[in-house]
Amino acid sequence: MRVLDWSALDVAERQASLQRPAQGARASLTETVQRIIRQVRADGDSTLRALTRRFDGCELDSLAVSEAEFDAAEAMVAPALKSAIERAIARLIAFHQAGAPTGYSLDTAPGLRCERVVRPIERVGLYVPAGSAPLPSTAIMLGVPARIAGCPEVVLCTPPKPDGSVDATVLVAARLCGISRVLKLGGAQAVAAMAYGSESVPKCDKIFGPGNAFVTEAKLQVATDPEGAAIDMPAGPSEVLVIADAAASPEFVAADLLSQAEHGPDSQVLLLSDSRALLDAVAIELERQTAELPRQEILAKALVHARLILTRDIAEAIDISNRYAPEHLILQVDTPRQWLPRVSSAGSVFLGALAPEALGDYCSGTNHVLPTYGAARAYSGVSVASFVKLITVQEVSAEGLSTAGPDAAEMARAEGLIAHERAVTRRLATIAGGRP
Numbered sequence: 001m002r003v004l005d006w007s008a009l010d011v012a013e014r015q016a017s018l019q020r021p022a023q024g025a026r027a028s029l030t031e032t033v034q035r036i037i038r039q040v041r042a043d044g045d046s047t048l049r050a051l052t053r054r055f056d057g058c059e060l061d062s063l064a065v066s067e068a069e070f071d072a073a074e075a076m077v078a079p080a081l082k083s084a085i086e087r088a089i090a091r092l093i094a095f096h097q098a099g100a101p102t103g104y105s106l107d108t109a110p111g112l113r114c115e116r117v118v119r120p121i122e123r124v125g126l127y128v129p130a131g132s133a134p135l136p137s138t139a140i141m142l143g144v145p146a147r148i149a150g151c152p153e154v155v156l157c158t159p160p161k162p163d164g165s166v167d168a169t170v171l172v173a174a175r176l177c178g179i180s181r182v183l184k185l186g187g188a189q190a191v192a193a194m195a196y197g198s199e200s201v202p203k204c205d206k207i208f209g210p211g212n213a214f215v216t217e218a219k220l221q222v223a224t225d226p227e228g229a230a231i232d233m234p235a236g237p238s239e240v241l242v243i244a245d246a247a248a249s250p251e252f253v254a255a256d257l258l259s260q261a262e263h264g265p266d267s268q269v270l271l272l273s274d275s276r277a278l279l280d281a282v283a284i285e286l287e288r289q290t291a292e293l294p295r296q297e298i299l300a301k302a303l304v305h306a307r308l309i310l311t312r313d314i315a316e317a318i319d320i321s322n323r324y325a326p327e328h329l330i331l332q333v334d335t336p337r338q339w340l341p342r343v344s345s346a347g348s349v350f351l352g353a354l355a356p357e358a359l360g361d362y363c364s365g366t367n368h369v370l371p372t373y374g375a376a377r378a379y380s381g382v383s384v385a386s387f388v389k390l391i392t393v394q395e396v397s398a399e400g401l402s403t404a405g406p407d408a409a410e411m412a413r414a415e416g417l418i419a420h421e422r423a424v425t426r427r428l429a430t431i432a433g434g435r436p
Helices: 009-019 025-043 045-056 065-074 079-098 138-150 168-176 187-196 213-223 250-261 275-291 296-303 313-324 336-341 358-361 398-415 419-433
Strands: 001-007 104-109 113-122 121-126 153-158 182-184 206-208 240-242 268-273 307-309 328-332 348-351 386-398
Touching: 001 240, 001 275, 009 182, 009 328, 025 045, 025 213, 045 187, 045 398, 065 168, 079 168, 104 398, 113 398, 121 138, 138 153, 138 168, 138 250, 153 358, 168 182, 187 206, 206 336, 240 250, 240 313, 250 268, 250 275, 250 296, 250 328, 250 358, 268 296, 268 313, 275 296, 313 336, 328 336, 328 358, 336 348, 348 358, 386 398, 398 419
Parallel strands: 001 307, 121 153, 121 206, 153 182, 240 268, 240 328, 268 307, 328 348
Antiparallel strands: 104 113, 113 386
């Protein structure tokens, strides 16, 4: 794999080196997803069954997972795996509870009380992918903050297998998060069903979760429709950017790059270092470790988009990372915490040689549903805040209106909104006249 010297690249070459993989034929994708959404809205469950037969290769009598299927899944999952999931959930609960939004109130002037109250979103839809591999970890990443937020209704959609069943570990993870309503639905049709509702799928207020290009496009389309649903964030293929110095372990760095590359052929991995020797060693290590891994075909396609970039120093590497705004950022450098204040755009940061990105994917306690494709410049990963609404409240006494009212009237006049002014001044006149 060729090493790129950042200092030797011109502006266009630098931009090209940080380019994400193209997302296929965009116009064709948009049209296909629009057609699926229209079909689901028009025909509901009958379309959902037909699309499931077409895309997932199975005929379903019922879209909903039954209680018996939940019980069967419990019996299939090994105790060690279930215990690992339970411990991961406990860490997620501890982390997400600590950062959950809280209400507050204060008097901004005598007699003028302003508050913020927290309310859960009424009905949320969670999407758990199961493309090249099922992702029970996504079920807990979404289910835990939804439970802490207190969302009254939680619906989970995940693609079925060809035999019509759902991955047992996904069902166990969902049940451990208190989720009992699971639908055997995948792809754009699952997003459409959660956004608009069908006979079997309730219409949701907000949709969460990662997915392939069709899922992502469907989320973007329903989010722009007033009759659709809100979404957690725009998201695309997974990505990781590693910054490493000369003392970093080539073995660890390569392992981190490959752990992200194996997600899919459109995943992207980047390594930035001020050490040419380290970059060369990682290139060799990537080949060696790839030969030992089962998903070699996926890795080969993903590594086409990989980049090894030589930087002047670690400070320049941090600047490039902020420009790229990675989903995951790993700092395998000496005293990594000292560089954290310089990181301004990243979904999740991993400090030091003993912090593999895979730990965050599963069980550290943070969340792996993160902004990708540069969205980390403006978006945050999923948290309890994603599942609640923050409502402001004002309570005003005569003293409070007398204090703040003239300011509101003055500003309303400046904007030419006289009805606004009168809504205040009529009350002020009543107070001045002694009327209740």
